[in-house]
Amino acid sequence: MSKERELLLDKYSSRVFKNRKSHITQLEFGENPDEIAANSRAIPGIITARGCCYAGCKGVVVGPVKDSVVITHGPIGCAFYSWGTRRNKAKPSYEGEPNFVPYSFCTDMRASDIVFGGEKKLEEGIDEIMQLFHPKCIFICSTCPIGLIGDDVQAVAKRVEEKYGITAIGYSCEGYKGVSQSSGHHIANNGLMRYVIGKGEEAPKGKYSLNILGEYNIGGDGWEQERILKKIGYEVVSVFTGDGSYETLKNSHLADLNLVMCHRSINYIAEMMKTKYGVDWLKVNFIGVGATSKSLRMMAKYFNDPELTKRTEEVIAEELAEISGDIEYYKSKLKGKTAGIFVGGSRSHHYQMLLRDFGMETTIAGYEFAHRDDYEGREIIPQIKADADSKNIEEISVERVVGYEDRYSLEELKDLRNEGVELDNYSGMIKDMKEGYMVVDDYNMFETDQLIEAYKPDIFFSGIKDKYAIQHGGVVSRQMHSYDYSGPYAGFRGAVNFGRDVTMSLYTNAWSLVKPPWKTMPMLEGTLGGAG
Template sequence: MLEKYPAKVARKRQKAIVINDKTASQEIQANVRTVPGIITQRGCTYAGCKGVVLGPTRDIINLTHGPIGCGFYSWLTRRNQTTVQGQTPENQENFMTYCFSTDMQDSNIVFGGEKKLRQSIEEAYALVHPKAIGVFATCPVGLIGDDIHQVSKECTEKFGDCNVFAFSCEGYKGVSQSAGHHIANNQLFKHVIGTREDAPEGKYKINLLGEYNIGGDAFVIEDILAKCGITLIASFSGNSAYNKFAHSHHADLNAIMCHRSINYVAEMMETKYGIPWIKVNFIGAESSAKSLRKIAQYFGDAELIDRVEKVIAEEMIPVEEARKAALPKTEGKSAMLFVGGSRAHHYQDLFTELGMKSIAAGYEFGHRDDYEGREIIPSIKIDADSRNIEELTVTKDEERFRSRLSDEQKAKLEKAGLKFKDYEGLMTDMESETLVIDDLSHYEMEVLIKEYKPDIFCAGIKEKYAVQKMGVPLKQLHSYDYGGPYAGFEGAINFYKDIAKMTSSKIWGLIGAPWEKEKTLSASVVHDTKPVKKEEKESA
């Protein structure tokens, strides 16, 4: 796989490729700069900040400060769904269908863009009077030195009823989308979380972190939690609303789905408000059940524990039926997953339920702790790229800090197996002799497919059609190929059906015309077929 690389590149990439050994503690290189020209899956900081974390919030106007492209490409392309249950859509504010941009021109680059930004904010405010406006910086903004934070602050003061805050999420910061998640977390924490004191009603109050409601995943999870009697205060940020973030500090537990994109908020909320966090995963029926049990165990109330068990038992009946129906088409097959910062891990649970083996996996923008587990965090060397991302200093809020668990209670829960602030990472869950590769390049992907011929490959839109040209179906795990939801029990059923459809499609058998196949066959009898050369173009 590395042979074709220049020596320097090969040395670097080697450290990002690990043959998993569950018995050893292995180090993988992650969250480092991508090699220029290698063809990466990764995107930028702006994408992680505006696109991923803030994108799914319906009632914040997301204003991109920059040339038109960044706003355009992040306009509705991530499939975040949103609705308020019990309200007709007409009464809901929803700005997600809009793209707001300052559309910077060359004169703004030369003379500065602050004036145009201020004017744009004022026009957006005058038009729809939103509660909040988020300003997102694109590459040139940082370079020309526009002070977006000052402009935002002045607008907040001027309006009085609209919180304007800004994100310095220029695309060149960090090494991937991951830096953008961190910046988004910081600004939400600074400007929104804890700004509303009214405490929401409900028993067993939790926040769900790192769930983005792609294809309706959050709706499914919201339903399950409601069935169990668990109150979801805020979701960061699938199907979210500004006010919910604002009073999310009243929750008694933070449950984290995507560790990579949101663990910062969880950590800061624990320090400031005393809310403990646990890792959950609602991808996969078994994992969903396990996650619900963990939440119930935390609250420790027999009534809740019983109710959760009842819900799980009910939900598992159709899940098992669907799983059995899919198994003949999936069992014994193999999958590869190269996507995101959690999905490449979480979706392995669904494949396991389908009797499929995940033979290679890796993240697009994960860090070492997402592979090796959080216990290695102290050993991560902070490089220049990470140092450039602000680390907020958070202290205990003396007035609002509330200890949710006594030390004894916590110790007791830990003894019973409930782990706080813990994520074991992807490598712990993968079998030995499987491959783990960080920031997979296009070239490496093609080698993997040729060598291992997986039955299904999971990645994103940029990889989809190249992989399919090789005769291997590709399941998009960012957009779900516009299907889903895949979360929870209902989502598991959808996923089983979709994967069974893909692994049993007849179209792959129709690649190559009959006469082409005959030719190959007769040619191979006589002598080896010659490789096809590019020069054929002229004669063709």
């Protein structure tokens, strides 16, 4: 066992040790691939960073769908905490398109609703929403008590659809389902697949069309990606779901290719769209200069059109010329520094690429709610045994719809993969890391602090719950969920923003003021001692 890992685990009682040892891996790259346990229950009392199923469903996946009303069915809290707190930016795509993202809707259940059921209140509330806003789509997201008291949100959704001729989806995404946000992603994916994707008939007009999956437009990341893609000549049919809309998601099955950013939260849809509509998916990473260029080149190879390849190279060259001065400057400030990163879905992997652009290494990395494939690559999936908690989350199966063909044969896909086009696959975070680095699944507060002590990174990327504690300890911490209210960090221009922000936080003058001068100065002579 490697040194830092041993030191960390030694501090636990045998009970906790037994559980956590399989979730903490110090990379060896030995004969056998490094393994890690994931997507299992958090230990009560450990201070996990995880959230819940509702947070994954409402907060992450369906919340950003801007033209739809997302109702939180339950007591007020969850609607309050998920209101305007995630920075999934949205604006109307055309005049008159409604944008409900700044709103929070909740049935605000009281004790009597818990006792007598909340379906009636929910339906009355939806009548009011129809009268006030007449949306085309409504999502109902259940919080903890709903499943326990037996409210049937699917039945309510069905009645609403019949009454108003709109799309209404009832989600049983109660907070206790699964072991983290991840179950909520899955549930949200299932609903979108069943009731939204494939409902539209508006075919893309461009020669090459795309969906961006698992991009939530935090800080405007999705917009920077769209800017680059459109500059090359791609048509972006829909984005799941940052600045996304019901109106565009329902046509997404007609796109040529799915790009997958956050693998964890959206891989279900990517897989099901491949099966049902023959749309291939490509794991891309638009975080980092090199990573963005690589992703764009893979896309060009996929479509295999000399014109597109030429245009891709032109755009990459133009974009690099625009940012290279800034990147070099920030690299001169950041080179050689080390980082730790604990975030959600795929960011802990993506940002390592961007940090490397600036000459920084990430020595500690972990996820809140990843599965083994996010760490080890999708080849591990057949070996993953579903536990009781995973089995509670519905797996839906889809079949090929008549009239939809695969673009490439299996043989052609194999050739493309051999050429480095990572189609219908994700090889995970670990392979991009180095020996001795630490990978932690479902990290907790204690481990974060211990690892910072052991590895002494210059900066630690995490969330708001960790940020101020880490900074009190004298280590710079930046939020990787909200970008500390900055961004975008994606694409070429985003890389510059990121370099600027990291430099700013490392070099801000106030760090030199932490210690008062009298703590470092010798005491005045004669003030020590008594008479003598």
